[in-house]
Amino acid sequence: MFAMIALILIGLYTTWLKPIRQQLTFLIVPFYQLTDIPRRVSDWGGDVFTSQTDLRSENESLKIELLIHQRKLLQMAALAAENVRLRQLLNATDMLQDKVLIAELIGVSPNPLSHTVIINRGSKEGVYERQPVLDAFGLMGQVIEVDEDNSRVLLISDPTHAIPVQVNRNGVRAIAEGTGDLNRLNLRHVSINADIREGDLLVSSGLGDRFPVGYPVAEVEQVVRNSGQAFARVIARPMARLDRSRHVLLVFDTHGLTPKTPAEHSAAAHLNSPETAPAAPDL
Numbered sequence: 001m002f003a004m005i006a007l008i009l010i011g012l013y014t015t016w017l018k019p020i021r022q023q024l025t026f027l028i029v030p031f032y033q034l035t036d037i038p039r040r041v042s043d044w045g046g047d048v049f050t051s052q053t054d055l056r057s058e059n060e061s062l063k064i065e066l067l068i069h070q071r072k073l074l075q076m077a078a079l080a081a082e083n084v085r086l087r088q089l090l091n092a093t094d095m096l097q098d099k100v101l102i103a104e105l106i107g108v109s110p111n112p113l114s115h116t117v118i119i120n121r122g123s124k125e126g127v128y129e130r131q132p133v134l135d136a137f138g139l140m141g142q143v144i145e146v147d148e149d150n151s152r153v154l155l156i157s158d159p160t161h162a163i164p165v166q167v168n169r170n171g172v173r174a175i176a177e178g179t180g181d182l183n184r185l186n187l188r189h190v191s192i193n194a195d196i197r198e199g200d201l202l203v204s205s206g207l208g209d210r211f212p213v214g215y216p217v218a219e220v221e222q223v224v225r226n227s228g229q230a231f232a233r234v235i236a237r238p239m240a241r242l243d244r245s246r247h248v249l250l251v252f253d254t255h256g257l258t259p260k261t262p263a264e265h266s267a268a269a270h271l272n273s274p275e276t277a278p279a280a281p282d283l
Contacts (some may be wrong), residue, residue: 099252101125103133105245106150113180115141115158115242121250122149130210132251138216138239139163139204140248155242156217157182164207165217167200174234176202176218182242185218187234192225194232202236212251 107118121127123146131143133153141161145152154161161178165187172195175188190196200220206213218236225232 101127101250101252103151103248103250105248113159115155115161115178115180115182116144117153117155119151119153119248119250120149122147122151124148125250126252127151127250132211132215134215134249134251135240135245135247137241137245138218139211140240140242140245142210143250153248155182156185156238156240157242162188163211163217164205165202166205167196167220168203169197169200170195172196173205173207174202176236183237184221185236185238187220187236190232190234192227192230192232196220196223196232196234198223201239 101121103119103121105117106120109116119133127143127146129143129146133140133142139156141153141155141158143151144154156163156176156178157180158178159180163176164173165176166173174190174194174196176185177188179186187196187202198220201216202218202220204211204213204215204217216239218238220234221237222235223232224234
């Protein structure tokens, strides 16, 4: 007992046993490290599995946040594009001398043979049949049916539609007919010697009492002249974005193209009947 106390005191207050302590420490440290392995493995496993769980949770949260931001970004892109289109439409109104009303497309005919659209303006806003409809780039068509809250518009690309036009460069007149293709119009009965060139702008001529004069209609894309034929084949591309414009302008002409009364419509129908007038294209 006294010997142990003496050894402890000698070890604490003298350096006589220092070499022995160093040797013992060298032998004991590996033992401590070996016995501590289970604890260190347990701590490491807990850290690893806890980190993986946290990473998975954080990853899921980031995915959800990314989807939310992507949706917001898409909405902002759509709003920015619509803002650009509306600005173009408003700029187009500055060039018109007539009263206009902005309308929005709410429906498109599912029939591929009928190029008609539905707009959200009707008789309550003063819309009338045969009223010209434009977008920011050119003439789109005319109103053919009017309800109280909406109207149906026949596009200029419809096979049954025809419009009198003239070459903006020199005034040469022609009839532009729909082909059933949103990107193509045909010019009817153009003389092979007519002064029409590729790139010419076609505007409404005002003939036929349907459209005011001077509205952009189409641009000539191709002119084919065969020496053995009396008429040239002229293909034009509509200026209006018939397949993408969402907002349109309804034009109220202040120079004579006003809504007709039922009596006037009856009189016009009588004058255009086969018994009283020669057959004419539906302008």
